[in-house]
Amino acid sequence: QSALTQPPSASGSPGQSVTISCTGTSSDVGAYNYVSWYQHHPGKAPKLMIYEVSKRPSGVPDRFSGSKSGNTASLTVSGLQAEDEADYYCSSFAGSNNLVFGGGTKLTVL
Amino acid sequence: QVQLQESGPGLVKPSETLSLTCAVSGYSISRGYYWGWIRQPPGKGLEWIGSIDHSGNTYYNPSLKSRVTISVGTSKIQFSLKLSSVTAADTALYYCARHFRGPDYFDYWGQGTLVTVSS
Numbered sequence: 001q002s003a004l005t006q007p008p009s010a011s012g013s014p015g016q017s018v019t020i021s022c023t024g025t026s027s028d029v030g031a032y033n034y035v036s037w038y039q040h041h042p043g044k045a046p047k048l049m050i051y052e053v054s055k056r057p058s059g060v061p062d063r064f065s066g067s068k069s070g071n072t073a074s075l076t077v078s079g080l081q082a083e084d085e086a087d088y089y090c091s092s093f094a095g096s097n098n099l100v101f102g103g104g105t106k107l108t109v110l
Numbered sequence: 111q112v113q114l115q116e117s118g119p120g121l122v123k124p125s126e127t128l129s130l131t132c133a134v135s136g137y138s139i140s141r142g143y144y145w146g147w148i149r150q151p152p153g154k155g156l157e158w159i160g161s162i163d164h165s166g167n168t169y170y171n172p173s174l175k176s177r178v179t180i181s182v183g184t185s186k187i188q189f190s191l192k193l194s195s196v197t198a199a200d201t202a203l204y205y206c207a208r209h210f211r212g213p214d215y216f217d218y219w220g221q222g223t224l225v226t227v228s229s
Binding site: 006034036038043044045046047048051052057089091092093096097098099100101102103104 | 148157169210214216218219220
């Protein structure tokens with residue numbers, strides 16, 4: 001069982017918005033603004049989409065945004081496109097030199 | 111452009127030691143950052159294994175710490191993972207990545223290599 005809880009699946013039609021949640025505890029997500037999100041197309045290298053809760057690396061479309069409230073972080077994908085279909089993983093610093101990931105969410109573009 | 115490529119045996123016997131290497135190009139390990147290993151068992155989520163910096167400072171996932179050793183090659187163009195006393199539960203896709211410690215994120219990843227533990 002993963003340390004952070006994500007819904008196994010999410011879906012939306014092209015152009016719509018979808019939000020993926022990532023629930024941790026007061027020792028990880030709730031304690032630090034060090035949540036990151038990764039997009040993974042199977043067979044390819046995972047790609048960093050969001051770091052420090054809401055920051056986007058250069059080259060990541062602004063359709064991707066991150067936020068946090070309490071022990072739950074969220075990734076929102078606006079204006080869904082076919083290429084957004086992938087697995088998404090969250091991670092968080094968990095103190096004591098530990099880092100934890102979520103179990104992943106499969107995003108389907110209908 | 112930073113590139114990472116994992117390599118190593120795809121099959122390891124139970125109780126033996128899993129050994130993988132990550133070749134880094136486009137960036138010298140000695141310039142900074144941490145460099146980490148992450149794995150994904152079949153059908154499961156990601157798990158951070160541990161990370162190392164150019165000076166050899168390491169930190170490991172507490173749940174794996176007793177079995178993990180990460181080291182940097184003397185040429186500073188590769189780093190390695192050793193995981194001892196493996197069992198079937200260690201069967202996974204193993205990734206190496208550049209680790210920005212502090213904010214704790216991985217900004218460049220390899221494509222991963224599958225390691226199966228089986229007799």
